Amino acid sequence: MAFDNEVLLSLYRTMVVIRRCEEQLARSYQAGAITGACHTYIGQEAVATGVCAHLRVDDAVFSTHRGHGHALAKGVPSRELIAELFGRTTGCSDGRGGSMHLFAPDVGMMGTTGIVGPNILQATGAGYSFQLLETDRVSVAFFGDGGVGNGAFHEGLNLAAIWQLPTLFVCENNMYATEVPFSYAARNTDVASRAAGYGMPGIAVDGNDVLAVAEAAQAAISRARAGDGPTLIECRTYRTRGHAEGMQDGGYRTEEEVNDWKARDPIKAFAARLLERDAIEPQALEQIDREVAGQIEEAVEFATNSPWPDPDTVTDHIFSEGG
Amino acid sequence: MRELTYTEAAREALGAEMERDPNIFVLGEGIGKRGGNFNTTTGFFERFGPRRLRDTPICERGFVGLCAGAAMTGTRPVVDFMFIDFILDSFGELANQIAKIQYMTSGRLKMPVVLRGCIGAGSGHATHHSGSYYSIFAHLPGFRVVVPTTPYDAKGLMTTSLRSDDPVLFLEHKSLLNTRGDVPEDDYTIPFGQARVCREGDDVTVVALGPMVSKTLAVCDELAAAGISVELIDPRSLAPLDSEAIFLSVSQTGRLLIIDEAFGPCGIGAEISAQIMERGFDQLDAPVRRLNGPHGPTPFSPPLESAAVPQPEQIAQAIRNLAAE
Structure with a gap:
């Protein structure tokens, strides 16, 4: 698969946006501007970026509690993400959701969720809609290795397989569900191999290699659009920060392991490849870095200056009409 | 006026709405060719085809969770639980997802899901097939809960439920299914919340x-x-x-x-x-x-x-x- 330089640079930009945004959110959390949970995606940027690179705006993504990267890659502006975590009315969920309930249906971001599993089923349901409506739209469920042990994984993959739904199941295997190692939680840690049990293709890729992810996703999306059913893609990756901001990150993994994975930073690796193999000038990357830094700075200012939601709206929209 | 049984009246409403709106589909165990354990979809498989009358594996959590995603993307699922006791296996998908998504999206997404099933004791089915559970759902914000008692109400409330953009529990007591009563041939609705x-x-x-x-x-x-x-x-x-x-x-x-x-x-x-x-x-x-x-x-x-x-x-x-x- 060959990407032209414009596409390559756009993948780079998306990963940098996610990284800088997450770093900012971590700082804002430490400064007290964000309450509740804040699960960062640092280290896993290549997965969301590679998968979403081939999605259209009318394709649907259903994400997890660690979903900032998916939202950004699917097209939610960083200012709306940051404003949401700041609890402001300009956030993508009007301040109702925070980190774990990011909704932007206008760009196909159909939600992140605070419960592990349901988004796998919801993506399957979107696949059901797209098939019934006779469109070529596709749906994507992102989930971690923790989701694999959940019944929703089994039921969702089985339903998608028997009905040949246009759905991608993207497992971000970052080796830990909160702090429980996947090697403890599963006897068979080869997630991709489980696809055979449902009669669908399964593929494992280096989740820190954005082009490997993009290539696998492209093939799966093409199959889904053509009516040839679902695919399970296992992206092996790692989160280099703790499970959630404010949590200790010791005891369940070694510093050496974390450092090994930091050395495999997906953005640095991709930048090196762009410079060496694709003959992209360093200035092009530096310019993106500068633009993104400015964008995040502007987004924080926007969020900080945005209004709080009106308390009188606390019970709005529980029902479609009336109440 | 023409008399129908309760089941026939609810089925007439479902069939008419499925004719009217091609985005309505039904999921459940044995609701396809078999026409439903309680004859809820008799003849529909031939009328509407296999994509709109979908037999499921026995995985209530799975297909209820699926319905959330379907409703979020423009179709209108009907879940036929047969016995409503089976709904409990899908409780998290209902209480945490289906009931909350309209609110969490400030109404940008709708949740038109009808959840129907038979309630109640009296038919010798014992404790896994005899519950009612409506109070649990009435307790949660986000659900409409209806318990029709006559064929007239079954048709009118089924039509209302299918046209609503909110999730609705449509609960049919087993002892009422074969009761008969006057039912108009034309379609009509009965508003929620009207005793x-x-x-x-x-x-x-x-x-x-x-x-x-x-x-x-x-x-x-x-x-x-x-x-x-x-x-x-x-x-x-x-x-x-x-x-x-x-x-x-x-x-x-x-x-x-x-x-x-x-x-x-x-x-x-x-x-x-x-x-x-x-x-x-x-x-x-x-x-x-x-x-x-x-x-x-x-x-x-x-x-x-x-x-x-x-x-x-x-x-x-x-x-x-x-x-x-």
Whole structure:
């Protein structure tokens, strides 16, 4: 698969946006501007970026509690993400959701969720809609290795397989569900191999290699659009920060392991490849870095200056009409 | 007017709405070629095809969770649980997802999901096939909960449910499925939250649910002969609840009895009682009373099962007791 330089640079930009945004959110959390949970995606940027690179705006993504990267890659502006975590009315969920309930249906971001599993089923349901409506739209469920042990994984993959739904199941295997190692939680840690049990293709890729992810996703999306059913893609990756901001990150993994994975930073690796193999000038990357830094700075200012939601709206929209 | 059974009336509404709206589809176990364990979809597989009448594996959590995603993306699922007890396997998808998504998206996404199934004891199916559970769902923000008792109401409320953009529990008591009644051929809707006064009276207001309506109606003449005039209300919809209609009646009678086969503690009767006392304590001439089935699982053997449901003699006695207070 060959990407032209414009596409390559756009993948780079998306990963940098996610990284800088997450770093900012971590700082804002430490400064007290964000309450509740804040699960960062640092280290896993290549997965969301590679998968979403081939999605259209009318394709649907259903994400997890660690979903900032998916939202950004699917097209939610960083200012709306940051404003949401700041609890402001300009956030993508009007301040109702925070980190774990990011909704932007206008760009196909159909939600992140605070419960592990349901988004796998919801993506399957979107696949059901797209098939019934006779469109070529596709749906994507992102989930971690923790989701694999959940019944929703089994039921969702089985339903998608028997009905040949246009759905991608993207497992971000970052080796830990909160702090429980996947090697403890599963006897068979080869997630991709489980696809055979449902009669669908399964593929494992280096989740820190954005082009490997993009290539696998492209093939799966093409199959889904053509009516040839679902695919399970296992992206092996790692989160280099703790499970959630404010949590200790010791005891369940070694510093050496974390450092090994930091050395495999997906953005640095991709930048090196762009410079060496694709003959992209360093200035092009530096310019993106500068633009993104400015964008995040502007987004924080926007969020900080945005209004709080009106308390009188606390019970709005529980029902479609009336109440 | 033409008579239909309760099941035929609900089925007529579903068929008409499926003709009208190609985005409605039905999921469930045995609802395809078999036409549903309770004949809810008889003949529909041939009429609407396999994508709109989809037999499922036995995985309630899976296909209810699927319905959330389908509703979020423009289609309108109907889940046919057969026995509503099976809904409990999907509770997280309902309480945490389907009930909350409209709110969390500020109404940008709709959640038109109809969840239908048979409730209640009396058919010898024992405790995994005899529950009602409506109070659990009426407790949660985001659900419409309807319990129609007549064929007319079954058709009208099914049509309303299918046209609603909110998740609706449509609960059909097994003992009512073959009852017959007048049903217009044209389509019509019955708004959520609109009770029906089944019989007017002056002394005691009785709010009865499901088959308790006909059981109460059956003793009203005998009570009238004894000088007790009963006003009988069928709420039809538990969420929203037509507390206005109940309040108006209690304002006339000063006495309220709620009769419900389902559990008493934290049940719909407790809620009705609280609402009426909060709103009209001064209108009451006696404490609000409840008559429920026992707070326990539903047993199998006929004498035990019968003891798990309020019977006409107990109903009559409860009304006499309240009238005398």
